[in-house]
Amino acid sequence: xxNDQRLTTSDEKxxxxxxxxxxxxxxWRENRLFNVDTKNPKDKYYCLMMFPYPSAALHVGHGRxxxxxxxxxxxxxxxxxxxxxxxGFDAFxxxxxxxxxxxxxxxxxxxxxxxxxMKRQLNQWGVEYDWEREVISCxxxxxxxxxxxxxxxYEKNLAYKKKAFVNWCPSxxxxxxxxxxxxxxCERCDSEVSQKDxxxxxxxxxxxxxxxxxxxxKLTEWPERVKTMQSNWIGRSTGVEIDFKIDGSxxxxxxxxxxxxxxxxATFICLAPEHPMVSSLIAGxxxxxxxxxxxQKMRGESKIERAQADITKEGVFTGxxxxxxxxxxxxxxxxxxxxxxxxxxxxxxxxxAHDTRDFEFAKQYKLPIEVVIDDPKNSFDPVTMKEAYTxxxxxxxxDKFNGIPSEQAIEKIADYFxxxxxxxxxxxxxxxxxxxxxxxxxxxxxxxxxxxxxGTVPVPExxxxxxxxxxxxxxxxxxxxxxxxxxxxxxxxxxxxGPATRETDTMDTxxxxxxxxxxxxxxxxxxxxxxxxxVNDWLPVDQYxxxxxxxxxxxxxxxxxxxxxxDIGIVGFDEPFKNxxxxxxIIKDGAKMSKSKGNVVSPDKLIxxxxxxxxxxxxxxxxxxEKDAEWSDRGAEGAYRFLGRVWRLxxxxxxxxxxxxxxxxxxxxxxxxxxxxxxxKKVTEDLDEGFHFNTAISxxxxxxxxxxxxxxxxxxxxxxxxxxRDAAERIVLLLSPFVPxxxxxxxxxxxxxxxxxxxxxxVYDKSAILEQVVTIPIxxxxxxxxxxxxxxxxxxxxLKALVLSDAKVRPHLAGKTVKDVIIIPKRLANIVxx
Numbered sequence: 001x002x003n004d005q006r007l008t009t010s011d012e013k014x015x016x017x018x019x020x021x022x023x024x025x026x027x028w029r030e031n032r033l034f035n036v037d038t039k040n041p042k043d044k045y046y047c048l049m050m051f052p053y054p055s056a057a058l059h060v061g062h063g064r065x066x067x068x069x070x071x072x073x074x075x076x077x078x079x080x081x082x083x084x085x086x087x088g089f090d091a092f093x094x095x096x097x098x099x100x101x102x103x104x105x106x107x108x109x110x111x112x113x114x115x116x117x118m119k120r121q122l123n124q125w126g127v128e129y130d131w132e133r134e135v136i137s138c139x140x141x142x143x144x145x146x147x148x149x150x151x152x153x154y155e156k157n158l159a160y161k162k163k164a165f166v167n168w169c170p171s172x173x174x175x176x177x178x179x180x181x182x183x184x185x186c187e188r189c190d191s192e193v194s195q196k197d198x199x200x201x202x203x204x205x206x207x208x209x210x211x212x213x214x215x216x217x218k219l220t221e222w223p224e225r226v227k228t229m230q231s232n233w234i235g236r237s238t239g240v241e242i243d244f245k246i247d248g249s250x251x252x253x254x255x256x257x258x259x260x261x262x263x264x265x266a267t268f269i270c271l272a273p274e275h276p277m278v279s280s281l282i283a284g285x286x287x288x289x290x291x292x293x294x295x296q297k298m299r300g301e302s303k304i305e306r307a308q309a310d311i312t313k314e315g316v317f318t319g320x321x322x323x324x325x326x327x328x329x330x331x332x333x334x335x336x337x338x339x340x341x342x343x344x345x346x347x348x349x350x351x352x353a354h355d356t357r358d359f360e361f362a363k364q365y366k367l368p369i370e371v372v373i374d375d376p377k378n379s380f381d382p383v384t385m386k387e388a389y390t391x392x393x394x395x396x397x398x399d400k401f402n403g404i405p406s407e408q409a410i411e412k413i414a415d416y417f418x419x420x421x422x423x424x425x426x427x428x429x430x431x432x433x434x435x436x437x438x439x440x441x442x443x444x445x446x447x448x449x450x451x452x453x454x455g456t457v458p459v460p461e462x463x464x465x466x467x468x469x470x471x472x473x474x475x476x477x478x479x480x481x482x483x484x485x486x487x488x489x490x491x492x493x494x495x496x497x498g499p500a501t502r503e504t505d506t507m508d509t510x511x512x513x514x515x516x517x518x519x520x521x522x523x524x525x526x527x528x529x530x531x532x533x534x535v536n537d538w539l540p541v542d543q544y545x546x547x548x549x550x551x552x553x554x555x556x557x558x559x560x561x562x563x564x565x566x567d568i569g570i571v572g573f574d575e576p577f578k579n580x581x582x583x584x585x586i587i588k589d590g591a592k593m594s595k596s597k598g599n600v601v602s603p604d605k606l607i608x609x610x611x612x613x614x615x616x617x618x619x620x621x622x623x624x625x626e627k628d629a630e631w632s633d634r635g636a637e638g639a640y641r642f643l644g645r646v647w648r649l650x651x652x653x654x655x656x657x658x659x660x661x662x663x664x665x666x667x668x669x670x671x672x673x674x675x676x677x678x679x680x681k682k683v684t685e686d687l688d689e690g691f692h693f694n695t696a697i698s699x700x701x702x703x704x705x706x707x708x709x710x711x712x713x714x715x716x717x718x719x720x721x722x723x724x725r726d727a728a729e730r731i732v733l734l735l736s737p738f739v740p741x742x743x744x745x746x747x748x749x750x751x752x753x754x755x756x757x758x759x760x761x762x763v764y765d766k767s768a769i770l771e772q773v774v775t776i777p778i779x780x781x782x783x784x785x786x787x788x789x790x791x792x793x794x795x796x797x798x799l800k801a802l803v804l805s806d807a808k809v810r811p812h813l814a815g816k817t818v819k820d821v822i823i824i825p826k827r828l829a830n831i832v833x834x
């Protein structure tokens with residue numbers, strides 16, 4: 001803030017925000033200004049903020065998401081759009097359950113209490129929603145349809161149960177999806193994640209891998225960073241899947257490789273410790289017990305550490321061999337810590353001469369190295385090689401492919417494999433099926449039943465929802481708490497009527513959030529999750545706003561579920577979100593706000609001291625909204641001073657007598673009019689072209705300063721000018737999306753009877769923004785010597801003549817030769833002397 005924006009202590013309270021803000025919040029609700037009839041999709045605009053976990057009170061960092069969304073909503077309403085802006089709560093899952101455990105109260109009580117607190121805070125911020133559409137994912141009327149989605153996926157063989165090595169968090173005592181493991185640790189508690197072999201439910205998201213990847217091209221209004229993150233997570237690779245025959249067994253071991261040109265140099269096979277064939281391959285090994293111990297140790301290691309290039313390579317020989325299909329060589333099968341099931345088939349053909357990790361492993365265990373790609377400038381000896389050669393080259397020791405450039409050999413050897421049925425071309429994805437089982441209480445029960453006679457049986461749709469029992473010991477033990485509820489577990493088989501048991505795992509909370517944006521459209525339907533026609537009228541979501549941390553988890557899962565819904569014909573689109581904006585975090589003392597760090601800034605005290613509009617303004621002005629920003633309480637004070645300055649300007653304007661607008665404006669009036677329309681243009685472009693709230697607010701501040709320059713002391717200047725009143729009204733309109741409470745009050749003071757939300761957004765006059773007169777600095781050899789005022793459309797030759805004849809410039813030219821006069825139109829003149 002500039003010095004002239006600072007006030008004396010006598011002006012400590014700039015405006016009565018404590019009465020203004022509750023007044024207008026009540027007005028917006030009572031007049032239902034944010035409620036929408038979805039039966040009328042004309043000029044529709046669906047603006048959605050990611051719904052929050054109700055695990056704790058909100059802090060100012062959370063506020064950025066909701067304040068940004070509210071600005072967009074208010075702006076679009078003033079632009080004439082029929083804006084839908086609902087809100088709800090992602091109320092199931094680990095965040096809410098852990099908060100309840102910490103508080104020592106039941107998750108339902110804790111969650112609903114937190115929802116009440118959050119709704120109060122959102123209301124205090126002046127963030128308005130169509131609350132008649134509220135959805136809360138932990139209530140039966142919502143999770144009934146989450147269970148229905150599970151059944152539909154099961155019908156299409158897209159939900160299945162299998163035993164697999166899964167990520168296990170020892171602290172949360174539950175399994176985690178791959179996407180919930182960050183750098184080898186639980187995303188929620190940072191505990192190191194280990195591997196467990198458990199039977200779990202999965203969604204077959206891999207069946208949609210190619211579409212999820214390809215359709216990123218449709219998302220032209222998504223941040224490139226998010227699309228890159230999803231693309232990398234899906235991880236498409238093209239190559240060859242090789243069938244290796246196992247010595248002494250009819251079974252085949254499949255390996256995927258992108259470097260089939262190195263097949264002649266494969267000297268051993270490496271499996272991930274979690275590979276499903278490990279047990280059978282070590283069954284006859286003389287060192288079986290030792291091998292099992294080594295393999296178990298590898299399984300317990302962090303995947304992120306195992307994936308590091310510099311990890312110490314460890315492995316164990318299985319006692320089994322396979323045959324290389326191109327030369328019949330017998331190759332030992334090893335289990336190695338640097339191989340992960342998440343890549344390819346979890347089995348690799350090891351080519352130590354041409355892969356760094358394989359080279360290190362071969363050296364460690366004295367395994368053979370065979371060069372099959374030579375550097376044309378330098379032949380390699382496998383005995384003396386110090387490192388793997390991983391570049392392109394010429395094929396050697398590769399039978400009929402010798403002498404061919406290695407990049408050409410890839411296609412030729414792939415053809416050879418398919419012709420001889422040694423394998424086939426294949427596409428592999430890093431993406432793995434979505435693990436949705438959780439051994440925790442607070443989640444939607446999985447609607448499946450187990451009958452000794454009929455096997456696994458889905459719960460009939462008419463029996464949904466499968467209610468989550470409340471009288472259960474919910475603290476985690478490593479097994480599902482629902483197993484302890486006999487009334488829940490014991491049931492009857494829907495097929496035969498005999499005794500049966502229910503599935504006791506609950507669903508991952510990301511299943512709940514994968515479809516909530518659809519439920520908002522018709523939230524009170526009892527016979528189906530949503531009305532297809534109305535959903536098709538309003539979706540895809542026009543603007544989705546949330547954190548970058550959801551780039552892979554929530555956003556990928558929502559895209560998958562939407563594509564599934566499109567395939568079964570219940571929606572008419574296959575991407576849920578048209579525009580995506582991911583805001584940066586607000587940090588304090590250089591770190592993300594958290595109670596454990598002691599750096600949480602509560603909005604409650606700030607609002608009590610300065611008002612919600614101050615908190616909103618500073619949150620938006622703190623920096624580019626897509627970037628992280630450091631919170632400063634002093635910055636909030638500066639925002640407060642600015643609003644007091646605007647308040648006093650409007651007070652002065654409202655107390656003045658205005659004259660009739662003259663056809664001939666004074667120079668000062670022309671300047672203010674021009675600045676007003678330039679500001680309208682700037683703010684509109686900043687809101688339309690990338691959410692540049694900070695620069696938009698800065699432009700309004702400049703306009704306020706310009707208005708003050710012309711107001712003077714209040715006894716002279718342009719206080720009675722209609723141009724000033726017009727500028728004041730435009731200032732209030734431009735500010736209204738950012739600081740709506742004070743804007744409504746000032747709008748009413750200016751004589752308007754309706755809410756400012758009913759007013760039209762100002763439109764700039766193209767002719768008014770043109771500079772009639774411009775000031776041109778004159779430099780001589782780069783040093784400022786004078787300034788002149790000229791017409792904005794002056795011809796360059798005429799400007800040069802004025803520059804050279806200027807009285808302050810001529811002394812600097814005496815006795816010297818002018819080499820050039822450089823003109824930057826409307827900005828600068830520079831005389832270059834020899």
